[in-house]
Amino acid sequence: MDRLDAMRTFVAVVAEGSFTKAADRLSMSPQLVSKYVSQLEEHLGLRLLNRTTRRVHPTEAGSRYQARAMQLLEELDELENQLGDYRRSARGVLRISAPVSFGTSHLPGLLQAFQREHPAVGIDLRLDDSKVDIVEEGFDIALRIGKLKSSSLIAKPLAPIRIVTCAAPLYLKQQGTPKTLDDLKGHRYLRYSYMDNSDNEVHQALNVAATTTTGFTCNNGDVLLQAAIAGAGIIIQPTFIAGPAIANKQLKIILPAHEPEPLGLYAVYAHRKFLASKVRAFIDFAANFFAQPPSWEC
Incomplete structure (x- = not known):
């Protein structure tokens, strides 16, 4: 019954x-x-x-x-x-996980514009460069950068992410501008710690050839950016971090022939079926928010 x-x-x-x-x-x-x-x-x-x-x-x-x-x-x-x-209709609290540097620089404008269009949606944004388990930790969406491996999660591409190798003009004047991977020997590498498993050939060459005693490792791209602008060494960073400094000639791109294939910015979520309107609305809005090429591109 x-x-x-x-x-x-x-x-x-x-x-x-x-x-x-x-x-x-x-x-x-x-x-x-x-x-x-x-x-x-x-x-x-x-x-x-x-x-x-x-x-x-x-x-x-x-x-x-x-x-x-x-x-x-x-x-x-x-x-x-x-x-x-x-x-x-889109309503409720939308819990989002995003990388620290990207979130700090590029999410305020997106989120403000989204809430103007969807005022019934609240935002709970958590910035973390580690890979969170969105189901276990209760997030509606995670913004992730990289080449995503196949999984049970759904991923919506939002924007391309260009990765460049660069250094301050003064540093290059003093230490020499590398033209080949072999020229990296003896250079100071400002290493992003989450690149440890990267197949980027410049990263691998710098790991081998750089003077490790004068290197610098950090898990935050903005800190590495400021160190590079100050002339501390070479960085490998996305243009959403380094782009303004390159445009202002505070940094110069080197080894362009070894620039890797662009990565992607993705909105990752758990289920396609019975997707809450707040999630669907944000994904659709974000997909149309970033220009092609994105505004941070140098």
């Missing part, structure tokens, strides 16, 4: 005073209406209706059950209508 169906059927019988009229109202047979009511009475162990040839009347227990059942069904309908609002 489906208790909700039985409850709705019983409420309709009491309201109509007749199995036949309740059946018409519910678009089911009178036999099925009678069956539901009988199953409900058997389940409760109580007689809910007194039946006559012309009309049915609730017992004392039936009247009490009917009043409370109507309240519960109304509350359930209201809850489902509210949840329907989440499906039909």
